[in-house]
Every structure is written in C-alpha cells, then in structure tokens.
Amino acid sequence: xxxxxADLRTFYELPMGQLLRGLIGxxxxxxxxxxxxxxxxxxxxxxxxxxxxxxNAERCIAAMPAQQGAVPWPREADTASSLVLDGCLPFSxxxxxxxxxxxVLDHSKDAAEVLRExxxxxxPGGRVIVIxxxxxxxxxxxxxxxxxxxxxxxxxxxxxxxxxxxxxxxxDEEALFMPPTRAGYILRSATTWEAIGRKLWPAFxxxxxxxxxxxxxxxxxxxxxxxPLRVLRPVFVPDGAxxxxxxxxxxxxxxxxxxxxxx
Numbered sequence: 091x092x093x094x095x096a097d098l099r100t101f102y103e104l105p106m107g108q109l110l111r112g113l114i115g116x117x118x119x120x121x122x123x124x125x126x127x128x129x130x131x132x133x134x135x136x137x138x139x140x141x142x143x144x145x146n147a148e149r150c151i152a153a154m155p156a157q158q159g160a161v162p163w164p165r166e167a168d169t170a171s172s173l174v175l176d177g178c179l180p181f182s183x184x185x186x187x188x189x190x191x192x193x194v195l196d197h198s199k200d201a202a203e204v205l206r207e208x209x210x211x212x213x214p215g216g217r218v219i220v221i222x223x224x225x226x227x228x229x230x231x232x233x234x235x236x237x238x239x240x241x242x243x244x245x246x247x248x249x250x251x252x253x254x255x256x257x258x259x260x261x262d263e264e265a266l267f268m269p270p271t272r273a274g275y276i277l278r279s280a281t282t283w284e285a286i287g288r289k290l291w292p293a294f295x296x297x298x299x300x301x302x303x304x305x306x307x308x309x310x311x312x313x314x315x316x317x318p319l320r321v322l323r324p325v326f327v328p329d330g331a332x333x334x335x336x337x338x339x340x341x342x343x344x345x346x347x348x349x350x351x352x353x
Contacts, residue, residue: 092197093236095159098135101236106272109280110235111138114221117265117299118190121219128187133179133208134194135236137163137171139221151186153179155194177203181211189218195251196222196240205255212304218257220300222248224264229296232270237297248300257302264288264295 101107118139125147132140132152140150144164152171154160163171174180176198189208195201208218223230223242230242243251249259267287268280276283287295 091240092155092158093193093239095135095154095161098158098193098236099161102138105277106235107138109277110266113280113284114265114297114299115139115142117263118219121261121299121301122188122217125188129185130188130190131179131181131186131208131211132190132192133174133204134158134192134197136190136192139192140190149186151181155198158193158197176200177207179207179211183210184213184216185211187213187216189216191218191220193236193240195220195248196237196242201241201251202255205251205257209256209304214304214306216304217260218302218304220248220252220298220302222298224295224298226294227264227266227296228294229266229270234270234272237266238270243298245298248298252300252302256305256307258305260301260303262298262300264292264297265299266296267291267294268296270296 102111115138119142122143125143127146127148128143129149130140130143130147130151132150133155135154135158137152140152141164144150144167150170152163153174154171156173156175160171160173162169172180177200189212191204191208194204198204212218223237223240225242225244225247227242229235229237232238245262249262252259265284268276268283271277
C-alpha cells in the first residue's frame with residue numbers, strides 16, 4: 091500500500107529526510123554522474139533524487155502513482171509531474187533514456203507490472219535505477235522513514251524480478267549503514283557510519299540500489315537449408331495438385347513405408 095504523497099514530501103523536508111536524500115543521492119550520482127541530453131523519468135516519489143539532473147538532462151518527468159497522489163514538482167520551475175496508474179504510464183514506447191524508481195516497487199500491488207511498464211517507455215539500451223528497502227537491514231524494520239513501510243527485498247529477489255521483466259542487472263550496492271534514529275550525534279556522524287558499515291557489515295545496509303539495462307531480444311534468422319516448414323510438405327502429391335507442392339524424396343525403409351501408406 092502506498093504512503094500519502096504529503097507524508098513523503100514532509101519527510102524529505104525534515105533533517106533526517108534531507109540527510110537520507112544526500113546519502114542516497116551520492117550513490118545515484120556515482121552510477122549516473124551526468125545525464126546531459128538524456129530523457130529521465132522518475133516513477134513513484136523520485137523527485138528528491140532527480141533534482142541534481144534538472145540542469146543538464148533534456149527532460150525530467152516525475153510520474154506519481156494515483157494511489158499515492160501527486161504534488162507539483164519541481165517547485166522552482168514549471169511543473170513536470172504527472173498522476174499515473176501503476177500499469178499504464180501515459181507515455182509512448184521508448185520515450186525515455188533513463189528511469190528512476192523510488193517508493194514504488196515496495197508499495198505496489200504488482201511490482202512486475204510496474205517494471206514491465208517502465209521497460210516499455212525506456213528506449214532500447216535504456217537504464218533504470220531501483221531503490222528498495224533491504225530485507226536484512228534495520229531500516230526495513232523501523233517506521234522512522236518511508237522505507238519502513240511496504241515490502242523489503244533481498245538482493246536475489248530483486249535481481250530475479252528485474253530479470254523476469256527483461257532487464258539485465260549491471261551492478262548493485264547497499265546504502266544507509268547508520269542505525270535508524272533521530273539522535274543528533276548519530277545524524278551528525280552519518281558519513282562515518284556509512285564508511286565503517288560498508289567495510290564491516292556490507293550486506294546489512296538499509297537499502298538496495300540496483301542499476302539495470304533494458305534487454306531487447308534479437309530475432310534469430312532461419313537457415314533456408316533447415317526450413318522448419320519442410321516437415322509440412324506432402325510425401326505424396328496426387329495428379330492435378332498445385333505445381334508448388336513438391337514431395338520429399340526418401341529412401342530405404344522410409345520410402346517403403348510411404349509407398350505402403352499411399353496405396
């Protein structure tokens with residue numbers, strides 16, 4: 091079940107939300123340093139993490155699910171947000187080069203449906219970043235942030251979901267190694283917690299961040315010498331049949347069997 095968009099916006103304006111925006115945003119920028127002349131769509135509530143790309147991306151659209159609600163985004167420019175349905179994005183095929191999915195796969199009833207729709211609107215070779223709560227981490231067990239609601243994922247579960255929806259996983263990593271708390275001394279030392287946690291307990295980060303590429307299957311040409319329709323050619327052609335029908339020549343035991351069948 092989705093959280094209300096007003097609650098999400100309020101959280102990211104609080105000190106903890108601003109801190110998480112910076113910590114998670116650093117991972118995203120490591121994946122995508124620059125999106126110059128790229129078309130970017132954010133699905134769910136990805137606005138706080140799309141803001142660094144407003145200056146150089148060709149287009150940034152925030153697609154917010156109807157069950158969550160929508161707010162104007164960004165505040166400092168013309169609105170580029172849209173109210174959408176989970177399995178029906180109002181965009182044409184291959185309309186975007188990149189997609190960012192935050193607070194959506196862990197809240198949607200049908201995560202595969204949302205991913206397939208993201209696959210449709212991405213151009214061939216387009217890439218997506220997915221952010222979900224880590225099943226092993228502490229943040230999935232805390233209600234201090236939106237990541238404590240909805241369904242958490244393990245790395246293998248998320249990878250299997252991406253592959254099922256025709257995405258090829260390129261890389262993934264954990265984020266948020268600090269404990270979920272509002273204590274000031276913890277928040278002030280967040281970067282230290284991140285550095286220590288990445289070395290000492292790398293599998294227990296609060297979030298999973300996964301980058302994947304849209305996979306398009308190539309058509310396999312059929313060898314003319316091995317035409318599969320050859321088995322449909324008749325072994326016996328009666329008089330007056332169309333000239334295009336040619337019998338298959340057989341020899342040995344197969345030929346005797348065919349002769350007996352045709353009598």
